[in-house]
Amino acid sequence: MTSPRQPDQLLSDIADYAVNYKIDSDEAYRTARYCLMDSLGCALLALKYPACTKLLGGVVPGASQDPVPGGARVPGTDYQLDPVQAAFTLGAMIRWLDYNDTWLAAEWGHPSDNLGGILAVADYLSRKHAADGSGKPLTVRDVLTATIKAHEIQGVIALDNAFNRVGLDHVILVRIASTAVVTHMLGGTRAEVFNAVSNAFLDGGALRTYRHAPNTGSRKSWAAGDATSRAVRHAFMALTGEMGYDTALSAPGWGFHDVVMKGNPITLAQPFGSYVMENVLFKISFPAEFHAQTAVEDAIKLHPQVKDRLNEIERIRIDTQESAVRIIDKQGPLNNPADRDHCIQYMTAVGLLHGQLTADHYEEAAATDPRIDQLRDKMQVVEDPTYTRDYLDPEKRSIGNAVQVFFTDGTHTDKAAVEYPVGHRRRRAEGQPLLVEKFNHNLATRFDAGQCERIQSAFADTEKLDAMPVDAFVNLFL
Numbered sequence: 001m002t003s004p005r006q007p008d009q010l011l012s013d014i015a016d017y018a019v020n021y022k023i024d025s026d027e028a029y030r031t032a033r034y035c036l037m038d039s040l041g042c043a044l045l046a047l048k049y050p051a052c053t054k055l056l057g058g059v060v061p062g063a064s065q066d067p068v069p070g071g072a073r074v075p076g077t078d079y080q081l082d083p084v085q086a087a088f089t090l091g092a093m094i095r096w097l098d099y100n101d102t103w104l105a106a107e108w109g110h111p112s113d114n115l116g117g118i119l120a121v122a123d124y125l126s127r128k129h130a131a132d133g134s135g136k137p138l139t140v141r142d143v144l145t146a147t148i149k150a151h152e153i154q155g156v157i158a159l160d161n162a163f164n165r166v167g168l169d170h171v172i173l174v175r176i177a178s179t180a181v182v183t184h185m186l187g188g189t190r191a192e193v194f195n196a197v198s199n200a201f202l203d204g205g206a207l208r209t210y211r212h213a214p215n216t217g218s219r220k221s222w223a224a225g226d227a228t229s230r231a232v233r234h235a236f237m238a239l240t241g242e243m244g245y246d247t248a249l250s251a252p253g254w255g256f257h258d259v260v261m262k263g264n265p266i267t268l269a270q271p272f273g274s275y276v277m278e279n280v281l282f283k284i285s286f287p288a289e290f291h292a293q294t295a296v297e298d299a300i301k302l303h304p305q306v307k308d309r310l311n312e313i314e315r316i317r318i319d320t321q322e323s324a325v326r327i328i329d330k331q332g333p334l335n336n337p338a339d340r341d342h343c344i345q346y347m348t349a350v351g352l353l354h355g356q357l358t359a360d361h362y363e364e365a366a367a368t369d370p371r372i373d374q375l376r377d378k379m380q381v382v383e384d385p386t387y388t389r390d391y392l393d394p395e396k397r398s399i400g401n402a403v404q405v406f407f408t409d410g411t412h413t414d415k416a417a418v419e420y421p422v423g424h425r426r427r428r429a430e431g432q433p434l435l436v437e438k439f440n441h442n443l444a445t446r447f448d449a450g451q452c453e454r455i456q457s458a459f460a461d462t463e464k465l466d467a468m469p470v471d472a473f474v475n476l477f478l
Contacts, residue, residue, distance in 0.1 A: 017153065035115075040477065048445060100112045125137075126138050137471055138469070144466070166260060195244025290421070313375065318381045349376055
């Protein structure tokens with residue numbers, strides 16, 4: 001007979017935080033509003049791309065447009081879906097263009113991916129409560145609180161634990177974080193949150209295969225939608241009384257630590273609070289894998305010096321962090337947009353050529369420009385140990401890159417170097433107006449001027465926004 005074991009501490013910590021912790025950081029709420037704004041803007045922009053829209057709606061072909069009574073509405077669309085499928089649909093839209101917020105640590109990822117599940121469940125509950133009188137609608141403030149907590153769970157676990165080094169994709173943390181906060185949003189007790197999160201860990205994790213050559217593909221754009229929708233499924237199951245597993249992580253031989261992490265336990269660098277939302281990174285200037293954001297910024301700075309001397313370029317040097325060398329240093333053919341937006345050489349080449357980088361630059365029409373590969377072939381990507389060290393420093397969290405172009409006559413450009421991208425906390429004051437500008441542009445890709453103005457007005461009054469029922473908020477985007 002086996003002796004009883006104490007429940008895994010991490011599962012207890014997550015459940016306690018999701019249910020009991022009170023967020024008291026004005027900065028976290030202020031940043032969360034920008035996060036909500038930006039994520040919805042990214043989702044709307046993604047609707048321009050058929051590769052994304054073909055996956056959205058209902059699961060059964062032909063039933064995509066059939067509204068689910070009492071279901072969640074999906075911003076930017078006519079869909080009314082059950083919360084699980086609504087979470088997938090919105091989650092895929094938010095992540096599709098690799099343009100939403102980012103967190104970089106031992107593990108990286110995009111914490112706003114959790115909004116797929118959070119907003120779908122909040123809208124479902126609000127419409128349900130309004131229809132049957134079972135409770136008050138949730139407010140946007142409730143969504144912000146859940147978003148801060150999901151960011152924190154995902155981001156703090158990521159500080160010390162590199163799931164990528166055992167071949168797992170970072171969306172495992174979306175599933176864990178979404179499961180915790182969504183179960184609580186649905187009225188789950190601490191025990192039910194614990195049970196749901198234990199089951200989320202028992203799912204294991206998606207492999208990173210689809211993020212790396214020769215298999216880089218579009219799954220990386222819907223993997224987070226899949227993760228947050230799976231979380232909603234776990235949450236609903238937990239509320240039926242489905243059991244949990246006390247030692248899902250630590251069970252010898254069969255637990256997550258032994259099977260997945262090769263015997264290494266998951267550790268927390270610090271307690272859960274509101275640190276991650278306060279320090280999250282926004283992709284403001286261009287849709288690009290975040291380790292390359294400052295490289296593109298460098299390239300755009302150098303564009304005036306190289307645009308008329310492209311045939312004279314001998315070599316291009318990119319100094320970067322170790323993580324960028326490991327995941328986005330790519331030579332050889334790039335097969336699709338998912339390959340291109342995870343290649344530091346491709347993104348830097350576009351910046352040098354055009355002085356800008358947009359989502360359209362990853363499509364076939366732009367990628368067939370032979371000058372891009374000509375420049376890629378001349379690039380050398382080198383790790384700078386200082387950039388690597390500062391990237392991991394919790395007081396800095398920089399994402400430094402430097403680019404310099406050398407010509408055949410022996411001359412060279414200035415060395416353009418940027419340590420902190422415009423979306424970094426250290427550049428918040430500079431970045432926030434640009435983030436609003438990005439949002440307004442993305443709104444205009446989907447709505448007429450009158451609807452854009454109504455949405456912009458809602459975000460401009462933060463007190464009214466926080467108090468707004470979620471269903472009324474989502475209706476602004478229909």
